[in-house]
């Protein structure tokens with residue numbers, strides 16, 4: 153009897169956990185993802201208004217500030233990471249994030265659209281509390297290319313400005329549709 157009960161509990165735990173993850177992904181998507189198109193729109197408007205060099209502060213200050221503000225509202229942590237960073241202090245992924253970004257590149261190469269790539273996992277931390285980690289790929293769009301595209305096509309004055317602030321810039325050479333990096337979220341459970 154005991155064994156049967158234990159067995160049923162185990163059977164229930166499997167599918168329930170998978171459902172939990174789907175529900176958490178959905179909820180995280182709904183609450184966090186609207187920030188991403190806002191940044192793209194702000195970038196497009198600022199480039200149109202002030203030119204490309206004038207739009208540097210959008211990626212440098214506005215995007216991180218928007219993410220931080222939304223994360224604080226939600227009580228989560230949110231930032232951008234990349235395998236090829238422009239700002240290594242802010243954008244360097246940890247081991248789990250590096251593995252997910254590498255998997256995103258493989259999934260994109262196998263035909264999945266970059267804009268739909270996501271992953272979510274429940275993790276137990278060292279202190280025993282649980283956390284949901286989520287990542288969503290950030291694809292390269294047309295407006296990104298002037299600062300993250302082929303270095304040969306980056307305007308000389310802009311290049312000089314980027315070189316000055318980012319002597320270790322790895323974030324060029326991207327083509328439209330590639331994965332620039334990801335939004336990464338830590339959500340306490």
Ligand code: HEC
Nearest residue numbers: 204207208211212232234237238239243295296299323333
């Ligand atoms: C006007 C130039 C410019 C444009 C256009 C631009 N970026 Fe950036 N991007 C930067 C700068 C500067 C940084 C470094 C930010 C910092 O100091 O944290 C950066 C950093 C990033 C990062 C953080 C990881 C890293 O490399 O340090 C991501 C992700 C990113 N950009 C994505 C995009 C996307 C997606 C677009 C198009 C929607 C875009 N950028 C358009 C200038 C630009």
